[in-house]
Amino acid sequence: MGPANIIQSLLRQETLSTHKSTSFKPGQIFQGKVIKLFPNQTAEVLIGTQKVIAQLEAPLSANERYWFQVQPGEGKVHLRVLLPGPDSGGRTPATLEGILSSLSLPATKENIEIVRFFLREQLPITKEALNNASQWIKDSKNFHDGLEALKQMIVKELPFVRGVFTALTSIQKHEPLHTSLNRLAAALENTEPTQASQQLKAILAQLVTNVKEKTAAAGLELVGKEWLHAKNDSPPAFKILQAVGIFPAEATEQEVIETGLAAFANKAAPAGQSAFLQRTIAVVSDLYRNLLANDQQGIKEAVAQLEKLAASVKKPLDTSSQPVRLQNLVYGHLSPGQQNLKNHASLIRNILDAFIQTTEQPGAVKAADILAVFSGAKNMRTGGQQLAGLLGTDINKLSLPFSLQEKNLIEQITAAIVRNSPNWEEGDKIARQLKDLIRTIGFGHEYELTEWLKNPHPHGREKIESLKPLLLQFLNEHPPAPVKEAAEHVLNRITGLQVLAQEAGPLQQFVVQVPVSFWDRTADLTMQWSGRNNEDGSIDPNFCRVLFYLQLENLDETIVDMQVQNRVLNLTIINGTSDIKELTQPFIKPLKTKLQELDYQLSSIQFEQPGKKDGPQFMRKSGPVFDPQQYKGVDVRI
Template sequence: MRASNIVQDLITQDKRTTNRPLTFRPGQIISGKVLKLFPNQIAEVQVGSQKVIAQLEVGLSVNDRHFFQVQSIDGQVQLKVLESPGLNGKQPSVENLLKQLNLPVTKEYVSLLQFFLREQLPITKDTIHMAAEWLKSSDSFQEGLEGIRLLLTKQLPFTKDVFHSLTSILKNEPMSLLMENLLTQIKGEIPTESSNKLSAILTEMTITEKEKISNIALMKLVKDWLSSPDQLKSKTAFHFLQNTGFISTNASEESMVQQGLEKWAKADLVQTKSSPALNIIPELVEINRTGSREELILTLTKLQNIIKNDANGGMDSKALSEIQKVLSDIRNSNIALPLNERDMKALAQAIFQLLAQETDRMELPNGTAVWKQILPILNQTHQSLSKLDNMLFMDQAELSTNLSNEEQTLINQMKNDIKLAGMQWENSHAVKDQIKHLIQSIGLSYEHELLSALKNPEGDTANKAETVKPLLMQLLSEEVSPAIKDAAEKLLFKITGFQLLSQEVGPLLQYVFQVPLSFREIKSDLTMQWSGRKTENGKIDPNFCRVLFYLNLNQLKETIVDLQVQNRVMNISIINERTDMRMLAAPFIAQLKENLIKINYQLSSIAFEKPKDENVNKLKETISSRSAMSHVNGVDFRI
């Protein structure tokens, strides 16, 4: 089975052109046969499988084949004969037509023109010339031809970027692989603001679930160690980091705290720019390093006043008391400058408490990025990460045997954070929200959301620009190496290609997308197609629709699920190589029925099919017949 080509099967579903209504535009070249002649040089001409009544420039003979050029379509189609008919009424040669159009008579041009004629695509001199140029840069001539066919049949803008976007979908390159390739190239170059932002988003999307869990747990540990006002909790987190190997047992806590503060102070964190208290901290760290007593007193006083005057009252208590104590000691010359590790630790922990209070109070969507900046001071070896991961999946009995009560409490809190941040497959609403978040983060809905933001200027426009697509465009506008440019263009074309295939055609909607997913240690890409008639509010009608998705899983391997809904009655077909799929799925069918009833759907049947060639052909035929996209003219993109 060619399940890896499911996307190609989805987007080539309207390949059959027999019933496609003819459209003409001036300058277009067609191949036709004269069927009947009428007075005043009117003739019935057959073009492909359809017939058209046209005004001819010169008289012709019945049954002769010609190449015609459309002169006008006002009122009645007017056709100009480009050359004399071939021998015995046969169509004139393609080579002669190329000569008449002043185009090169080469193997590539002949093949291209024959393809246009065979597929009944609109021919003009410009489209043939441009298509030939694009094919020169295409990795595959056949994929290039299919991209041109898609571009014309779906009535998309005839541009090079649209062509590359469509051909990128025809290739078997998963989006996650393109993301990883770009990440590799970015890491080898001098970082810029856009490349740093892009790298952070792509890393988050491409790491495995196991790596994500470890990172979340590690950030939780670092936050508890550096910012918890509970000294016991802070000490427990520090010793836990030592026991798991992230911090050397020989390292002093004072030196590690200072390293953490200096590392964070150097970070470019957009989310802190709205906080006067946090903005002053990098300045404080630099002044302490230079040892200027007056400047340090002035800066600490400024920080103290900001906290005291905080209108929301969220930044006081122990943090403020500690800063006041250090300030008093400096003024009374009780401590020397620059501050030693012990004194700096007390000040740093007060600052980190402010940092935690501020990020929590502001409900920053990426507040964890604050603690991520500090992670490089840790020894993140494979051994330490594995040890932490094993502890996170210990049952309570094992935890009780191996850890103290304080450490058990810490682990259980980390487990709760992980559960909220991970993919909760048992929760359908959470899965929906997380897939929606991936779609938005990639930028598949960027233009649509940007348009909504323009209509509603009070919305959060800044965050919409912090997604993969606009960051790719920003990166490509900068001076970057050829390797980064190539990798960024490939990913941008892939994203745009899926956007172009997500169409609103008359009363029908079709939405196709691909997002990277992780299952524990396995990476995969989820490809989905949603299609159906639209409701009054412009959404796909949930009562009558079709959902088709493809996944390549670790154990089940390539799996296609075809879900059809008619009047909220659901039929599901699962296509997979395994012969025991029905047995494996049996324990879950009753639960599936119950959960569907809760959301007002009725499961009618589940069919399990082995992907023989006839099944794949049947699937493609079903997609083609039910989508009906090719029978409606005009495209309105809903990106």
């Protein structure tokens, strides 16, 4: 049972509200049975399971079925007979075509099937609903999913608009969320860069990059900073970059700098390289040529241009007196006794180091961007993978010969990365990571935006900058069709999951799906939470039910059903591994201990094989923790 099946099961669950009386609106068509006749052309009519006293527009016979259309009128429900309704259910082609004819709609194959579906599910029919449904389903790629979305829109009393329909059909697709995000990221690579698209690429990279790739990126950034910042020639960081293949093993720093600047002048800028970095490298190239030629006027002009560029950097690494610092760097390098120096590698490195920015805004210059100038995209990819493997290896078991200084630097970088990486054995860090993922995708965007508008402040705006609003902003720029389609699909999936969130009295239910990164892969985690709120609106941790679905590399599909009653916890683990029970035994005692520290008591852990309790039937039978029938009124939060 994949994530799409679970979401479809959640979609088909009954709402948290009580079964409310059918509402009658002018234009709706129902099949009903006349139970009793009263004077003045009034009658008791059975519609579904509900009996109503209705005003009829024509005399009818008791105990007969008819097709009725609700008419405008005050007081009683006013009904007009459209067609007789035979006991067969009135779903014969002739009856279906008759209904369409009475609504002045064409009897196409699609329209007949839509009417048949509405009748079978006892859904009210209106001309507007059928007209919209026909067009929406025609534009959708799956007829069955479209019908199910229409049903849920009516049953859950969602706004009957195309946006909600598209959102509900999107979450029924079997493509994993992380695949949809990767597809959008790939499409953005071939799109003209804008501020919105650059921000979108940055947040997508944050969501779908696996731990190995993140380690490689973080490692390259840290080693790159060390190399650029070092004052001496051939520092330890340079040797590490050579060892992993970023730079040629036999090349000197001078050769790396010369080759990189020469290649920059003779080829197009790499994809994704910011215009600011291109201008900076161009001026640095001019400075380097003038240094080699000892052209003092050329050096002065290049330094002046670098000062202007440095002044335009919003968040430089060091101080606001950066232009003075650049002058000191250059003329300190050319101080008496240094004029004939031909090795300017350390100077070029230190100048570029001054332009590295600490901000995470798109277009900010990073050490890895500068490394790419002197290495090339291919070497950066393979070298990054090599570096990730190097940082994940015990320092005493490294096959490559490193000096003590180089080993110390590797240990420092590894420690810095570990501090900022999730550890699946530390529950509090994982909880924070999941909360960050939920916020980053934008499942609570509308709520956070409302709160920010009530109390606007600069730092609070960062909380509302998530994937969903960035997608809306990007789509407003009217991007090309392929990337537009990919962006709309992701946006609709987020909105579709939001549509499933419900409140009824103190009861609440929501479902989220987030990409979770492992070492060399990314998988989707689907979670449904149902429970109740306290009087202050906070979640009651004493009573709730949580369903987790995760596709694991070795254990494959895994569902965890966690039910909490008065802080007593029962777990059901559904997995196809034959010895899953034996494999988990070493973890049960630590689990009990950790739960006790949080004031929870583990009562039982049950193991089930797929096919017994993991299908839609299991999802329906288990039901919510509380009986929702005692609460009236549903607020569906979109």
